[in-house]
Amino acid sequence: MSDWKDICSAKKKAQLASIPPEWIIQMPPKSQTNVMNVPQDCGLLTARELQITETTDVETLLKKLHSSEWSSVEVTTAFYKRSIIAQQLTNCLTEIFVERALQRARDLDEILKKTGKIVGPLHGLPISLKDQFTMKGLETVMGYAAWVGKYAELDCVIVEILYECGAVPFVRTNVPQTLMWGETHNHVFGRTTNPYNRKLTPGGSSGGEGALLAIKGSPLGVGTDVGGSLRIPSAFCGLYTLRPSYERLPYFGAVNALEGQESISSVIGPMTNSMSGVKIFTKAIIDAKPWTKDPLVLRKEWSEEAYRLSEHGGGKSLCFGMLWDNGVVRPHPPLQRAMEITKAALEAAGHKVIDWEPHRHLEIYKNAETIFVADGGHDYRAQCELSGEPVIQTMAPEEEAHESELSEPFVKYLVGEPEHRSAYGLWQLHKEKRELRKSHLDHWNRTVERTGTGRPIDAIISPAVAYTAVPHGLNTDSFYTTLCNALDLTTSVFPVTFVDTKIDKPQPPHAFHNHEDEAIFKLYSTDLFSGCPVGLQLIGGSQEEEAVIAMTEIIDNALRVYKA
């Protein structure tokens, strides 16, 4: 019975058993790739539950919760039911604990009723959590067969703070084995699909969150990002996110891949359907003084001054640098159109957009990717060996995989076989990283000559990925995202538009940057991507959470006005 396959199927069976039978829906045919309308159509949700779950603005949700217009029990029930629909459609969940979450919601309703006071800024709000955030008494599997049955003795610090803030953690969400993929599949829980098109990946590694939030099965989720894991699924699923700087938000007590790797720290951040969700979550966590609980977190209060863009001319007339093409992979036509829309919208709103010249992009990427495999893969091999499960070599499905032009991802060509470095070898990579960070900062500062604002550019706008969601197994680009991890740049993702095959026509071939660029160019075929969300990144400086949120709000508003 200790065969890893048995462990996985037993866990999967237990997961199924944790779903209230009355929440099992009639499944749409497998051939129905877009399942975004199922929650409205399947009949499980009442009209009021549909109204609640369609309230994507977190500020509005919280107002209704805090005024007792909606109780936490009904909000939690509504999102729970919808998350279970999402689970049946996209396989996005890991831990399901309905009664525990509802009891928490009942307790909060009771307190509000009795005292007239909310417990904290997130009072009553259901929050989904990537399968890294340990909760006392629950398993934390994180995609490894060997971790099944590993019950947490403590809440991790972010969960502890979420409870203090009045939140209702209510589901945990799927991840890829090793966490180091931009897709979401593992042997325990299987593959998560994209509700816009189930033949496509929702991205990863916070891909369970991506699929769940896209279908509005949660108002706000918490994910992590070491190379793009918040931003790739946010871009592929039409969401907002923030990749904060290293150690701004508390990671302590959460499990992780490559634990102890501190050269390029993984960070936690929100994923949600509104900028208000991004701001409210980030401010709530920082206002809870996480440095009093997690010794690695920076003692840096939320700054309303920074949020008012005091270092960016008060936000009146910003200048952005547009990264049209990073010189590694040229963005697909929908991404190019998204950048053009954003530029036009910002200009219409009185801001300026100049070209951003990529600076040593490949060198920075290579340094980061070399650091990520500096243990020669020892960490993930060791976790797999514990149960005997094989290390997954490709995210492509065994059946019906989309054929790819790409024989070997460019990163493998660039970095070569993972080499287990010595500590001294790792220090040399750090020296190189420091020099690259300085060089990039100086390059950024030199834009002061071109902005006309008296400041360097206020932020970079860039694709998060060169394409929209791709078929399972084909997401190889983390070139646009990893830059920000390597340089520790605060970065958001915001949705701009959807792929429109009538407008986003294939372009003639360009002089390809490399073999992956060529394969990705060839992948663009409008019938694959139709209707997929298109998102972009906003890249600010290190520890600029407040300013990046404010600038993303400015862009978001400009886009709304422009499109209206």
Added chain:
Amino acid sequence: MSDWKDICSAKKKAQLASIPPEWIIQMPPKSQTNVMNVPQDCGLLTARELQITETTDVETLLKKLHSSEWSSVEVTTAFYKRSIIAQQLTNCLTEIFVERALQRARDLDEILKKTGKIVGPLHGLPISLKDQFTMKGLETVMGYAAWVGKYAELDCVIVEILYECGAVPFVRTNVPQTLMWGETHNHVFGRTTNPYNRKLTPGGSSGGEGALLAIKGSPLGVGTDVGGSLRIPSAFCGLYTLRPSYERLPYFGAVNALEGQESISSVIGPMTNSMSGVKIFTKAIIDAKPWTKDPLVLRKEWSEEAYRLSEHGGGKSLCFGMLWDNGVVRPHPPLQRAMEITKAALEAAGHKVIDWEPHRHLEIYKNAETIFVADGGHDYRAQCELSGEPVIQTMAPEEEAHESELSEPFVKYLVGEPEHRSAYGLWQLHKEKRELRKSHLDHWNRTVERTGTGRPIDAIISPAVAYTAVPHGLNTDSFYTTLCNALDLTTSVFPVTFVDTKIDKPQPPHAFHNHEDEAIFKLYSTDLFSGCPVGLQLIGGSQEEEAVIAMTEIIDNALRVYKA
């Protein structure tokens, strides 16, 4: 001629030649161990130059400079002459560049005269720099024969900012080979001695600064600290210092030992004879927004609110934890008396002092020391091999070394032979480190039950070293300092008193913690330490520069009132 000994003696000869011959003094006899009075007695300094250099309060110095009461040229000349006296007495300098510094001072005087405006907050102030801070066009030897002739092409960021602030970098100061010693000796420049007693070490690795500042050959110096290198010489030489948190002040461009080691980052900080010097320097550098030049520096403005102790009850009634004995080495009697004086002074000023229970002190120390040698010594061996100079095995002088009871420092017993770790092995040390930091933070927070203030203790007061300056070769204790590097706790050092053999009598033996504790106990013999300065550490939280400065000012004032 490329024999390392020839390189060293040629460099030493060039150094001597860079001293204006008229500044060569009549040396006191070698038997005169205390040379603190030589600057007053030797006749090189005019009465006005004596007055200038005896002005140990940096705020006063700056007022006189900024009001043009004293010109930068005369202040720089006065300190330069006195630094050259210090050099002849204690061998504390490396690079000497009189004309360059005086030209800078002339330029500043000119600007002030012409415009009526100061260039920046440090206008006109001579500042000494540890031999890591590269200056364009000057060599940076850092104690390695192989680095002789290595001329810097750029100023490091801290020097760049010091220039922007109007400072006059005027000498560079000696360090030990490898920087990883708490004393100061290398093959190029030789040994630096303590002006209070030349048979004793000034400490290290910022020991050149220590000796220079003790004898008032500089009003303010900049050193670095990865395990105690600012604090050990400050304690041994009667100075004030601040060990800031990782990445609060800019290190970029400075050379270093173990470059690329980022597990426990080395930090830069001021050393000086006044708390005003510590505050003015720290605030000036942070106000210059160093994160716009050094990508690793935290974007964290100087906070007047934190300086007013907003998180410490406004500083009205603080509660300190006193670390009487860390359980590794018991402090010598003068240190115990210093702690008793400080406790009494604080209580007299309306504050509270409770006992601090050390928490996993040795585990934390061992983790840090293991990280420091995670390259198996590869880094320093490689630097020595470049020239063929041997790696220094002991700081004891070849002649007239003080006999020691200690056959092997406890750290060697604890850590064993340096083992070159793998990257994965280093990550495991990081995991251990994180757990230790969390455990120590929780321990700190639990003091809320004992303080009576509603807060955990505001800071810890502790020895910096278990003893005052010791004979060359005998400084083995970094147990009290390394704790703060490992946990990234903001820490100051402040002087309390001097060893008084009439009061500081040897104690009866205690139950020794270990063999080093026993040897250190036996070392205490009042004739060795008579008249030596006794300093203590104030240990605050991470990124608490403002609060630690404010609390040290409170202690400093309380001591002044108490002693009066």
